[in-house]
Amino acid sequence: MNIDDLFKIQKKYMNEKKKSLHLKRDISYYNHLLFLLNNNIYAIDMQYIKKIIEPVDYVKLPNIKNRFIMGVFNLEVDIIPLVDIKYKFGISRTLSNFNMGDYKEQRYIIFDYKDTLIGCLIDKILGIGTMDNSSTNIEKINGLIVNIKNKTIHVIVPKDIFKDNEFYI
Amino acid sequence: MINDSGILEDFLAEVSDLMATLSDNLFLLGKNFASKHEIDEIFRIMHTIKGTSSFLKFDNLTEHAHVLETFLGNIRKNKIVLNRDKFHLLNSATDILVQIISSIRDTHSDQVLITNNSIKKIKELNNLNGYNIELNSTVDNTSKERTEVLREMDLLVKNMNTESTSDNDQIVKEQEFNNKNELKGMYSQSMRVNTDRLDKFFNKINELIVSKNRLTSLSKHMEHSIKGNDSELRSLRSIANYISMLINDIQISVLNIRTLPINTLLKRYPILIEELASSLNKDIKIKIISEYTEIDRIVLEKLRIPIMHIIRNACDHGIEYPMEREKIGKNRTGMITMHVHKKGSYLVISISDDGAGIDRDKVIKKALDKKIIIKEQLKKMNDKDILNLIFYQYFSTSEKITDVSGRGIGMDIVKNQIEKLNGNVDIISSYGRGTTINIRVPITLSIQHVLIVLIGGKIFAIPLEFIKGNIVINAEDIKSMNNFDVVEFNHTFFLLVDPKDILNIDGVVRKRQKYTVLIMEYDNVKLAFIVENVIGQKDIVIKLFNKYLGKIDGFIGTTVIEDDIIVPVIDPFVLFENTKKYYTTYEKFKIVLIIENKNIIENIKKNFHMYNIELVVYNNYNIFKNGINKLDFIDIFIVDLEIVMEENGLKAIKYINSNIKYRKIPIIILDNGYSWKLMGEIKDIRIDFIVKRDNINNDLYNIVCKLLNLKIKDKV
Numbered sequence: 041m042n043i044d045d046l047f048k049i050q051k052k053y054m055n056e057k058k059k060s061l062h063l064k065r066d067i068s069y070y071n072h073l074l075f076l077l078n079n080n081i082y083a084i085d086m087q088y089i090k091k092i093i094e095p096v097d098y099v100k101l102p103n104i105k106n107r108f109i110m111g112v113f114n115l116e117v118d119i120i121p122l123v124d125i126k127y128k129f130g131i132s133r134t135l136s137n138f139n140m141g142d143y144k145e146q147r148y149i150i151f152d153y154k155d156t157l158i159g160c161l162i163d164k165i166l167g168i169g170t171m172d173n174s175s176t177n178i179e180k181i182n183g184l185i186v187n188i189k190n191k192t193i194h195v196i197v198p199k200d201i202f203k204d205n206e207f208y209i
Numbered sequence: 210m211i212n213d214s215g216i217l218e219d220f221l222a223e224v225s226d227l228m229a230t231l232s233d234n235l236f237l238l239g240k241n242f243a244s245k246h247e248i249d250e251i252f253r254i255m256h257t258i259k260g261t262s263s264f265l266k267f268d269n270l271t272e273h274a275h276v277l278e279t280f281l282g283n284i285r286k287n288k289i290v291l292n293r294d295k296f297h298l299l300n301s302a303t304d305i306l307v308q309i310i311s312s313i314r315d316t317h318s319d320q321v322l323i324t325n326n327s328i329k330k331i332k333e334l335n336n337l338n339g340y341n342i343e344l345n346s347t348v349d350n351t352s353k354e355r356t357e358v359l360r361e362m363d364l365l366v367k368n369m370n371t372e373s374t375s376d377n378d379q380i381v382k383e384q385e386f387n388n389k390n391e392l393k394g395m396y397s398q399s400m401r402v403n404t405d406r407l408d409k410f411f412n413k414i415n416e417l418i419v420s421k422n423r424l425t426s427l428s429k430h431m432e433h434s435i436k437g438n439d440s441e442l443r444s445l446r447s448i449a450n451y452i453s454m455l456i457n458d459i460q461i462s463v464l465n466i467r468t469l470p471i472n473t474l475l476k477r478y479p480i481l482i483e484e485l486a487s488s489l490n491k492d493i494k495i496k497i498i499s500e501y502t503e504i505d506r507i508v509l510e511k512l513r514i515p516i517m518h519i520i521r522n523a524c525d526h527g528i529e530y531p532m533e534r535e536k537i538g539k540n541r542t543g544m545i546t547m548h549v550h551k552k553g554s555y556l557v558i559s560i561s562d563d564g565a566g567i568d569r570d571k572v573i574k575k576a577l578d579k580k581i582i583i584k585e586q587l588k589k590m591n592d593k594d595i596l597n598l599i600f601y602q603y604f605s606t607s608e609k610i611t612d613v614s615g616r617g618i619g620m621d622i623v624k625n626q627i628e629k630l631n632g633n634v635d636i637i638s639s640y641g642r643g644t645t646i647n648i649r650v651p652i653t654l655s656i657q658h659v660l661i662v663l664i665g666g667k668i669f670a671i672p673l674e675f676i677k678g679n680i681v682i683n684a685e686d687i688k689s690m691n692n693f694d695v696v697e698f699n700h701t702f703f704l705l706v707d708p709k710d711i712l713n714i715d716g717v718v719r720k721r722q723k724y725t726v727l728i729m730e731y732d733n734v735k736l737a738f739i740v741e742n743v744i745g746q747k748d749i750v751i752k753l754f755n756k757y758l759g760k761i762d763g764f765i766g767t768t769v770i771e772d773d774i775i776v777p778v779i780d781p782f783v784l785f786e787n788t789k790k791y792y793t794t795y796e797k798f799k800i801v802l803i804i805e806n807k808n809i810i811e812n813i814k815k816n817f818h819m820y821n822i823e824l825v826v827y828n829n830y831n832i833f834k835n836g837i838n839k840l841d842f843i844d845i846f847i848v849d850l851e852i853v854m855e856e857n858g859l860k861a862i863k864y865i866n867s868n869i870k871y872r873k874i875p876i877i878i879l880d881n882g883y884s885w886k887l888m889g890e891i892k893d894i895r896i897d898f899i900v901k902r903d904n905i906n907n908d909l910y911n912i913v914c915k916l917l918n919l920k921i922k923d924k925v
Contacts, residue, residue, distance in 0.1 A: 099667075099775040102714050103762040112758070112767060114775050119752045119767045156756045208759030 072195065074166040075149070078131045081166065083195045090152040092165065098122045106206055110161070118157055120150065125160040125201060153198040154207060217317065220265055222401055224310055227254045235300060236476050239483065242291040252281040267319040270309045273328055277302055280331045289334060297484055301327040407466070414463050415750040418656070419769055421456045422747070424449050426771035464653060468503035471549060474513060475499060478520060482545065485524040492531050492542040493524055499549035504556055505653040511630055512650065515623040519560050519646050520545065522620065527564030527644055539563065553674040554652050561645035567638040572598055596636045600624040631765050633782045649782065659749050659778060661770065662727070663742040664708050665715050670749060670768060670778045677728040679743050684722055689914060696737045698728050700906055702816050703737040704788065711787045712763040712779065734785045751778055763787070798917055799842055802826045803833050803861045804849040809879065812905055830857035834864060843871070845916060849879045866895055875916055877909065
């Protein structure tokens with residue numbers, strides 16, 4: 041086997057990898073979790089979600105560089121950062137000392153993304169929906185925003201929330 | 210290739226074991242090229258690797274192992290004589306094997322790009338010496354081998370026979386020995402466990418420890434809340450105590466499983482150095498001073514590459530060529546010294562070379578060129594900060610890129626890896642004389658003893674290693690020294706440190722009557738850390754921040770104590786580092802000492818070293834007279850009038866008085882009780898303060914403080 045053959049093998053491998061990545065980006069394929077942020081409907085692929093829990097106390101840490109992190113909380117034995125997803129989408133900043141009673145529907149969604157657990161605070165869970173290309177009442181706008189029965193849904197992927205440069209290698 | 214991962218796992222485990230013994234044997238062989246035992250052992254290892262890999266159809270690996278086996282076979286039969294060059298060839302060829310094996314582990318394929326031509330050279334050597342079997346003719350090969358083995362067995366039997374006639378007892382003994390070995394083989398003393406499984410087990414143990422803490426605290430709470438001596442409560446308490454005892458035992462034995470002696474890491478380096486030296490055409494030797502220490506297996510594994518990078522850098526950039534060394538009067542052979550010792554629960558490794566050292570100006574130029582820093586930043590940096598710039602990414606001061614190093618990624622990797630282990634690394638270098646790199650890493654990643662404290666209403670944990678004690682001080686006890694607040698503890702002064710300044714933690718209110726402070730010391734930095742309250746000691750498991758949280762300044766990680774409270778753990782090294790930075794931003798002062806007595810010098814150094822005060826010590830008058838002219842901006846003179854020093858001290862005072870340059874600089878003399886007589890004899894001499902030698906700690910300190918504070922006020 042010479043070097044050219046080796047390169048061929050490597051190229052083949054890379055192509056397969058690209059294909060598998062492409063499959064994951066296809067929104068028509070998986071079940072989606074629908075949730076509310078300030079009365080806007082968002083949908084996210086279920087495969088990235090590890091758990092959904094009721095809000096627990098979180099602790100603020102000093103000197104955190106990422107300003108979207110509200111603090112950390114304890115899930116079983118893991119210490120998980122809590123991200124203010126609203127602030128990240130530019131909607132409004134969640135009050136840091138909110139009264140739990142007023143926000144009974146709030147939940148933490150826990151993502152398993154890049155082998156890292158990350159929690160996000162959302163306003164309300166609506167349910168799980170399957171988005172299928174065959175259903176007629178879906179109209180794709182821009183690829184990532186869809187219309188179902190005249191309601192606009194923002195379909196997001198973790199890549200939109202968690203930027204690569206926010207991860208510490 | 211084989212797809213069954215179980216078989217592959219077993220194969221990889223076996224091969225890595227073999228490679229470990231191989232490196233041991235190579236190390237021994239490197240000391241004595243004629244050593245028969247090691248050659249046989251390596252031959253055997255190669256043979257085994259060849260056999261198992263051909264079974265799994267890793268042809269590339271099989272072929273390489275085969276070439277090496279043949280090579281060693283030739284050496285065994287004295288057809289090839291092993292010398293230094295051939296040993297290096299063998300060494301680099303085994304490196305290729307390691308590469309192939311790791312590629313099998315990662316990609317399940319044994320096809321790797323090999324840039325190293327040592328295998329080719331070995332093949333040529335084999336061909337030259339006639340004895341080379343074609344791999345493809347396996348039938349021939351095995352039959353040949355079989356005949357060889359048979360011949361060897363024949364020989365052995367003959368030998369046995371001759372021995373049996375000469376000495377019967379020995380054979381009986383040998384048989385006994387063999388029997389014992391057989392027994393051992395049946396009930397093996399050790400077994401091989403996959404490290405992933407072990408790691409999972411350790412993680413569970415860590416969770417168990419956290420839960421244990423919660424259980425004991427819960428039982429304590431219940432005792433408080435439910436009054437009376439309920440029998441159920443009593444049994445709960447006893448069970449909680451028993452479980453916590455058991456878990457403590459488990460914790461200790463788990464720590465034992467995790468650890469490996471540090472020597473397993475260190476013994477690789479002499480070979481590496483020899484190889485590097487020969488490829489760079491330099492004379493380099495390594496001296497390793499280490500005490501027997503066992504450290505966490507994971508830490509050990511992760512230290513290997515950073516240390517390798519440091520050594521490579523030292524060999525390539527640090528140590529000069531033999532000719533150059535002779536020109537500047539150094540020994541031809543460069544020396545790398547590695548010092549390994551344990552300090553508390555930390556492992557300290559310092560690697561120093563006696564090479565060229567780091568050119569400070571070159572570093573600055575490079576940093577400015579590559580836009581790592583800007584000129585404004587440079588003004589605030591001290592020498593150490595500047596040297597530490599080499600840890601930045603893509604920083605390399607070497608003009609040419611060599612095989613060994615120079616691509617500018619080495620030191621960056623070192624810093625990253627060490628910081629991932631919760632350790633830290635720094636560098637000391639004097640241009641022309643050499644460089645020392647110090648690494649500190651915790652011995653284990655799992656359990657830490659910490660002190661739980663309250664700062665600004667929030668709970669924090671600090672590792673106990675560097676805490677000497679905690680005291681409560683009154684506001685009046687705080688003294689001021691060169692703009693810093695200091696506290697006295699055990700006749701030593703500790704810098705009063707506010708969490709706000711150092712770690713950016715809000716909350717401790719200053720200007721009150723009483724403070725609780727933690728007395729901490731490390732690497733000559735002494736500080737009294739203000740806290741609100743001390744809650745108590747605890748054994749905790751540190752959870753590192755996950756990738757999304759990244760690295761948070763001043764903290765190692767977090768832990769969960771009872772009642773599900775998340776507690777950030779303060780990084781003591783950052784604490785000391787930031788303290789150092791903080792106080793060096795202030796103005797510097799220079800005090801000249803003319804003292805012979807070493808005890809007094811030590812005493813003064815102990816108290817003054819860290820408040821931005823530079824001490825210049827002269828032992829006698831002649832050195833003083835020669836050296837003083839080179840100094841500018843002296844703030845205070847301190848002269849000792851000890852009996853031996855009388856002459857010297859007096860002369861020094863006269864000299865200072867005679868020079869107009871020093872007419873405004875205060876002179877303090879240390880009095881032994883006799884100096885008055887002398888003073889009386891000499892008139893027209895200016896002495897500003899006299900301190901009794903018994904009272905150095907208090908009086909001298911107070912006077913110096915006042916003088917320096919006055920000076921600061923004058924300037925403002």
